[in-house]
Each structure stands twice: as C-alpha cells, then as structure tokens.
Amino acid sequence: MPVLTRLVPSPLVVDIRAGALDDLQSVLADQRISASGRIAVAVSAGSGAALRERLAPQMPGADWYAVPDGTLDSAVRLAEEMRSGHYDALVGLGGGKIIDAAKYAGARVGLPVVAVATNLAHDGLCSPVSTLDNDAGRGSYGVPSPIGLIVDLDVIRQAPARFVNAGIGDIISNISACADWELSKRVTGEQVDGLAVAMARSAGELMLRHPGTIADDNMLVALAESLVLSGISMNIAGSTRPSSGACHEINHALDILYPTRNAQHGEQCGLGAAFATHLRGDLELSGQMAEVLARHRLPVTAAQIGFSDEEFVAAVHYAPQTRPGRFTILEHLDLDPSAIRDAYTDYVKHVSSCT
Incomplete structure (x- = not known):
C-alpha cells in the first residue's frame, strides 16, 4: 500500500500565553527534549539578559552563554564554546537575532533548540532558516527548526511596539x-x-x-x-x-x-x-x-x-x-x-x- 500521508517537521511544544515562562522548567524536563537535564542557554545582552535573573533559579544546572549580536561570527563562537558541554538541548532566549544565532549554533553541534521569544518581529522564531550578518552583508542558512517554542505574552508586552508590529x-x-x-x-x-x-x-x-x-x-x-x-x-x-x-x-x-x-x-x-x-x-x-x-x-x-x-x-x-x-x-x-x-x-x- 502506498504511503498516503507525509511527516511534517514541527515543534514538540508550542506554548503561547501569559505566564508561559513560569513553566519553562517543565518543558525542558520533557524526556524528548532533555534526558539528563544538561541545558545550555544562549541569551542576548538586552531583553534576554534581563530575564536571566528570573529564570536562573528554574535551571540551576544550566550553563549560560552571552551572545552579543546576530552575526555569523557570534553563532560560530557560541557553537565552539558549547562543544565540550555534552548538553541535551540549547535554549535561545531573546529576540530574533539571538534565536537565529542559537539555531545555527545548535545545528553545528547537533543540539535541538528551544526558542524563547522576547518579541514577535518576524517568522524566524520557528523557521528552518537562520539569517545572520556576515562579512558580505547578510546570509540565510538552512538549519533545523526549533524543537520547542515559548512565547510569554507578559514578556512580549514589554518589547518595543515597533518590533512586534514588524511581525505583522x-x-x-x-x-x-x-x-x-x-x-x-x-x-x-x-x-x-x-x-x-x-x-x-x-x-x-x-x-x-x-x-x-x-x-x-x-x-x-x-x-x-x-x-x-x-x-x-x-x-x-x-x-x-x-x-x-x-x-x-x-x-x-x-x-x-x-x-x-x-x-x-x-x-x-x-x-x-x-x-x-x-x-x-x-x-x-x-x-x-x-x-x-x-x-x-x-x-x-x-x-x-x-x-x-x-x-x-x-x-x-x-x-x-x-x-x-x-x-x-x-x-x-x-x-x-x-x-x-x-x-x-x-x-x-x-x-x-x-x-
């Protein structure tokens, strides 16, 4: 009998609501995402860093990596820094540039990515593409799409309105x-x-x-x-x-x-x-x-x-x-x-x- 359906790559978890970040730990505890609890977190210097103090107690064993920008160099550097960590998953916490950097770094070291969006500026937060600045300007790179997506409306309301409207x-x-x-x-x-x-x-x-x-x-x-x-x-x-x-x-x-x-x-x-x-x-x-x-x-x-x-x-x-x-x-x-x-x-x- 011929195959009558096809498999569609999609996130295991999509949580979009006010207060969603309060349950981030339970999402990461999903055995399909992290079997050992070894988590790396890529965080931006702006909105992501502001959330680190709030989220760090939820993930006492996580290693945090500051990503300064959405450049190819930063994404490659992140991948190199994570190589010896033996992680189960990488959390990208911040705006679109940091999530794109996390997706690219995760692809380089074979880690699934959970995207925690702090704004809704574009569809990169769930796409199989990372858009990163490079020496030639800006490039698009094919990557696996995130295994999980968290959007906390309380966080999104704090983002500049211009960034959120841009997603529209x-x-x-x-x-x-x-x-x-x-x-x-x-x-x-x-x-x-x-x-x-x-x-x-x-x-x-x-x-x-x-x-x-x-x-x-x-x-x-x-x-x-x-x-x-x-x-x-x-x-x-x-x-x-x-x-x-x-x-x-x-x-x-x-x-x-x-x-x-x-x-x-x-x-x-x-x-x-x-x-x-x-x-x-x-x-x-x-x-x-x-x-x-x-x-x-x-x-x-x-x-x-x-x-x-x-x-x-x-x-x-x-x-x-x-x-x-x-x-x-x-x-x-x-x-x-x-x-x-x-x-x-x-x-x-x-x-x-x-x-």
Missing part, C-alpha cells in the same frame, strides 16, 4: 510570496506545494483581516500562532518559498545596498509585499495591505521607512540578484529603472488614497 508586516508578506510562487507555476512550471501555501497564506490572511492591535492579547496570540504556521510552512516546502517572494527580494536588496539603515525586516517586507501586489495588478489587495500596514504603524512608502524614491527604485531593480533562480513578479516583468519609477509613482498615488 512579515506575515502579511506571505500573501504576496504565495502569489509569486503560483505565478512561477503558471509561467515556468515550478511545482507548488499546496499544503505549504495553505498554511502560509492562511497566516497572512489572518493578520490582514484581524481587527485588533498589539494592545489586545488575542491579537498577540494570533500573531504568534501565525509566525509558527509560517515557519512550519517552510518546513513543509523544504525552502522559504511560501514566505519569501518579491517582498523579501526587495527587503534583501535594501539590506545589501543600504546596510547602515535601521529599518526592521518586517517593515521592509510589508512594504515590498504591497508594492509587489501592485505590480501584479491587484490594486484592491495592494490597497487593503497598505491600509492594514498603516493601521499598525508600518510604512507603506519608501519615505516612511527612511529611503528616497531613487533608493527604493534602485533596490527593486537590484532585488532579483538577491535570490538567483527564484521567479517572482520582478523577474516576470523585468522592469528597467525608469519603468520601476513609473510603477512606484502610481503605487504611491494609489495607496495614498487608501490610508
């Missing part, structure tokens, strides 16, 4: 990424994984249509759950395809061309998604995206994120080079800078009437 932009961009994938199927014959699309797009649609704000607990839960679904969709697809299309190509181009700017990943992806949707000719959806992004204080134009029109046009033109072999609306239209400038001018006029 990242998830809404799934809608554009899935549209790009389906465009590629029609034009190039690329195979599309329908289950991955269903999960990624459902997460994006939930954020697009949710009436609340991050001041509401049910919105925070919906955002955290959407980030989990987005991460699992990438596991299903075996790539970032269901959550990364022209939106992320534009984001990567902005990072490469203007590395000293301080825009958030989700802010750039949300803007990229609204513009890419406009390029696909879906003006109603592009306007709806812009309205929702603006409601959550996310940028809908280049100026609102600190870029000139000329800089944004240059980034869009450069964007296809960031993901060679990936087919999106940018590769399909293959616009020159003049045409991109005209399209962006039309986009700004359109979204200005929607926000």
Whole structure:
C-alpha cells in the first residue's frame, strides 16, 4: 500500500500565553527534549539578559552563554564554546537575532533548540532558516527548526511596539510570496506545494483581516500562532518559498545596498509585499495591505521607512540578484529603472488614497 500521508517537521511544544515562562522548567524536563537535564542557554545582552535573573533559579544546572549580536561570527563562537558541554538541548532566549544565532549554533553541534521569544518581529522564531550578518552583508542558512517554542505574552508586552508590529508586516508578506510562487507555476512550471501555501497564506490572511492591535492579547496570540504556521510552512516546502517572494527580494536588496539603515525586516517586507501586489495588478489587495500596514504603524512608502524614491527604485531593480533562480513578479516583468519609477509613482498615488 502506498504511503498516503507525509511527516511534517514541527515543534514538540508550542506554548503561547501569559505566564508561559513560569513553566519553562517543565518543558525542558520533557524526556524528548532533555534526558539528563544538561541545558545550555544562549541569551542576548538586552531583553534576554534581563530575564536571566528570573529564570536562573528554574535551571540551576544550566550553563549560560552571552551572545552579543546576530552575526555569523557570534553563532560560530557560541557553537565552539558549547562543544565540550555534552548538553541535551540549547535554549535561545531573546529576540530574533539571538534565536537565529542559537539555531545555527545548535545545528553545528547537533543540539535541538528551544526558542524563547522576547518579541514577535518576524517568522524566524520557528523557521528552518537562520539569517545572520556576515562579512558580505547578510546570509540565510538552512538549519533545523526549533524543537520547542515559548512565547510569554507578559514578556512580549514589554518589547518595543515597533518590533512586534514588524511581525505583522512579515506575515502579511506571505500573501504576496504565495502569489509569486503560483505565478512561477503558471509561467515556468515550478511545482507548488499546496499544503505549504495553505498554511502560509492562511497566516497572512489572518493578520490582514484581524481587527485588533498589539494592545489586545488575542491579537498577540494570533500573531504568534501565525509566525509558527509560517515557519512550519517552510518546513513543509523544504525552502522559504511560501514566505519569501518579491517582498523579501526587495527587503534583501535594501539590506545589501543600504546596510547602515535601521529599518526592521518586517517593515521592509510589508512594504515590498504591497508594492509587489501592485505590480501584479491587484490594486484592491495592494490597497487593503497598505491600509492594514498603516493601521499598525508600518510604512507603506519608501519615505516612511527612511529611503528616497531613487533608493527604493534602485533596490527593486537590484532585488532579483538577491535570490538567483527564484521567479517572482520582478523577474516576470523585468522592469528597467525608469519603468520601476513609473510603477512606484502610481503605487504611491494609489495607496495614498487608501490610508
């Protein structure tokens, strides 16, 4: 008899609620995660370090490692420091950069990772990808996704609102990424994984249509759950395809061309998604995206994120080079800078009437 189902890599534990950190010790005591109780904890210098005093009594035998930033060098250094520890698991405690560093280090030494998120800035907290700064700018590295995910809403409420809102932009961009994938199927014959699309797009649609704000607990839960679904969709697809299309190509181009700017990943992806949707000719959806992004204080134009029109046009033109072999609306239209400038001018006029 043929196999009628497939196994989907996913976390053993997902705990999203107020006070979830109070039960971290019981999660780590799960025999599937730690048989001996030997735990390493990677902690950031900011939000993660502030929680160390609270959590250390729960884990008296844990070894704590300070990770200064989200660079490849820091992730490699963390892996080297842990090699002699004979640990069962690694806890990544902090924002997205520290969790990405922990995922990469865990992969290098063969340790499962439990992600304890202190903000909800992007879907990296549950994805099979680590995005780390390196000498060439920023790179994406394939890694196992976390074996467990803890999101304490009491902690998330203390994060800067900008970081949490950025996660909304990242998830809404799934809608554009899935549209790009389906465009590629029609034009190039690329195979599309329908289950991955269903999960990624459902997460994006939930954020697009949710009436609340991050001041509401049910919105925070919906955002955290959407980030989990987005991460699992990438596991299903075996790539970032269901959550990364022209939106992320534009984001990567902005990072490469203007590395000293301080825009958030989700802010750039949300803007990229609204513009890419406009390029696909879906003006109603592009306007709806812009309205929702603006409601959550996310940028809908280049100026609102600190870029000139000329800089944004240059980034869009450069964007296809960031993901060679990936087919999106940018590769399909293959616009020159003049045409991109005209399209962006039309986009700004359109979204200005929607926000």
